[in-house]
Amino acid sequence: MTESPRQRPMRADARRNYERIVAAAQEVFAVDGADASLEEIARRAGVGSATLHRHFPTRRSLLEVVFHDRVEALCARAREHAERSAPGDALIAWLRDLNIYAAASRGLASSLLRDGRDADLLQQNDDCRAMITAAAGELLHGAQRAGSLRPGVQTEDLLTLVNAISLATEHHGDDAQANRLLDLAVDGIRMPR
Amino acid sequence: MTESPRQRPMRADARRNYERIVAAAQEVFAVDGADASLEEIARRAGVGSATLHRHFPTRRSLLEVVFHDRVEALCARAREHAERSAPGDALIAWLRDLNIYAAASRGLASSLLRDGRDADLLQQNDDCRAMITAAAGELLHGAQRAGSLRPGVQTEDLLTLVNAISLATEHHGDDAQANRLLDLAVDGIRMPR
DNA sequence: ACAGTAACCGGAGAACCGCCCCATTTAGCA
DNA sequence: TGCTAAATGGGGCGGTTCTCCGGTTACTGT
Numbered sequence: 001m002t003e004s005p006r007q008r009p010m011r012a013d014a015r016r017n018y019e020r021i022v023a024a025a026q027e028v029f030a031v032d033g034a035d036a037s038l039e040e041i042a043r044r045a046g047v048g049s050a051t052l053h054r055h056f057p058t059r060r061s062l063l064e065v066v067f068h069d070r071v072e073a074l075c076a077r078a079r080e081h082a083e084r085s086a087p088g089d090a091l092i093a094w095l096r097d098l099n100i101y102a103a104a105s106r107g108l109a110s111s112l113l114r115d116g117r118d119a120d121l122l123q124q125n126d127d128c129r130a131m132i133t134a135a136a137g138e139l140l141h142g143a144q145r146a147g148s149l150r151p152g153v154q155t156e157d158l159l160t161l162v163n164a165i166s167l168a169t170e171h172h173g174d175d176a177q178a179n180r181l182l183d184l185a186v187d188g189i190r191m192p193r
Numbered sequence: 194m195t196e197s198p199r200q201r202p203m204r205a206d207a208r209r210n211y212e213r214i215v216a217a218a219q220e221v222f223a224v225d226g227a228d229a230s231l232e233e234i235a236r237r238a239g240v241g242s243a244t245l246h247r248h249f250p251t252r253r254s255l256l257e258v259v260f261h262d263r264v265e266a267l268c269a270r271a272r273e274h275a276e277r278s279a280p281g282d283a284l285i286a287w288l289r290d291l292n293i294y295a296a297a298s299r300g301l302a303s304s305l306l307r308d309g310r311d312a313d314l315l316q317q318n319d320d321c322r323a324m325i326t327a328a329a330g331e332l333l334h335g336a337q338r339a340g341s342l343r344p345g346v347q348t349e350d351l352l353t354l355v356n357a358i359s360l361a362t363e364h365h366g367d368d369a370q371a372n373r374l375l376d377l378a379v380d381g382i383r384m385p386r
Numbered sequence: 387a388c389a390g391t392a393a394c395c396g397g398a399g400a401a402c403c404g405c406c407c408c409a410t411t412t413a414g415c416a
Numbered sequence: 417t418g419c420t421a422a423a424t425g426g427g428g429c430g431g432t433t434c435t436c437c438g439g440t441t442a443c444t445g446t
Contacts, residue, residue: 011413014423039403048425053405092383148384153377160361161374161382168357181354184346188381189354190285191341204442207394232432241396246434 018055020045025066033106034063060111064128067108071128074101078135088148091139092186095162096179098132102166103178110167133159161185211248213238218259226299227256256304257321264321267294271328281341284332285379288355292375295359296368303360326352354378
């Protein structure tokens with residue numbers, strides 16, 4: 001769905017294969033999670049593995065494209081929450097959305113967020129991460145201005161924490177646990193004094 | 194260090210290889226993390242890969258043995274905390290220990306905790322997990338009796354949460370972040386009302 | 387001391403994986 | 417229509433986990 005307009009408009013056959021790969025990846029990732037076999041994706045798309053690797057040099061770049069739309073939807077929800085709810089509630093509600101999304105994506109968000117930093121190959125298409133960070137940052141700012149958050153909470157940390165919860169729970173396939181853990185993190189383990 | 198006393202006492206050569214493998218695994222896991230190549234471990238131990246797989250049918254069973262000692266030390270610290278500090282503080286302090294331990298172990302605790310549940314092969318040697326759960330459970334009970342914890346906090350959830358933080362941060366190699374995230378989880382994201 | 391036997395070993399091989407080279411095909415322009 | 421640069425994908429390489437099985441070796445009972 002989302003193509004990258006290079007300098008030249010991309011040849012018709014290239015475009016066709018590109019889209020086939022994305023479609024296949026969508027299916028396979030949904031079933032096997034983000035660590036699915038790229039070979040299998042190529043096979044199902046009916047292209048050689050070399051073609052897949054040419055279009056998507058890294059696994060991450062493929063994930064990026066496959067989930068661009070969903071991430072966009074998620075960010076749209078952030079805006080909705082911001083309009084509908086009080087700043088503090090909006091952030092919390094959206095964190096819940098994010099958690100559900102990540103859990104449903106079988107390690108995807110995890111993979112997207114995880115090596116955002118440690119990928120030395122900077123400046124690779126960080127689209128999804130950037131969008132999520134932006135959405136989170138805005139909600140967080142609002143909540144902070146309204147005084148609904150503990151001071152010193154960083155956007156980066158918040159995202160990593162939610163991501164951590166998804167990472168740890170997705171293997172259990174246990175959505176309820178993911179929600180419990182988020183509640184725990186939101187209100188804290190310790191009794192407020 | 195820790196051998197499993199089967200029905201028969203294990204032949205001398207078997208014992209020797211077993212220990213060589215554990216020693217090699219210790220080194221290799223420390224360098225490459227919990228997903229290190231088993232082949233490499235066998236190579237370094239000077240045994241065939243079949244021998245490794247006979248002694249340790251799963252990667253997890255190897256990790257189990259390699260980190261038994263460290264986990265024991267960690268549980269000992271739990272007892273120390275329980276004696277020295279107020280129940281609530283003891284738990285929090287120990288969670289910090291656990292977090293540091295997990296971070297230092299390069300994905301080990303993660304791997305140990307992660308598939309504790311989803312491993313269908315029940316009744317495989319769950320030693321480490323059991324020890325940690327027991328230690329955590331005791332501290333948690335104490336803290337709960339003293340009223341220092343929010344009600345409804347489960348041992349399982351607590352461990353998973355700390356584990357999640359380690360999982361998410363270890364790739365950054367950023368201990369400071371791990372600590373910040375734990376603080377966040379302990380006191381909560383939201384302002385107490 | 388010396389079998390005999392059961393336990394143990396490890397090389398080789400099957401079935402995967404990601405990644406890349408490069409001879410071949412093909413789309414689009416003139 | 418014919419030329420050229422772009423795109424393709426089979427097949428190879430080096431890696432993984434895990435298993436089979438013929439050969440070796442440590443223990444045991446006489």
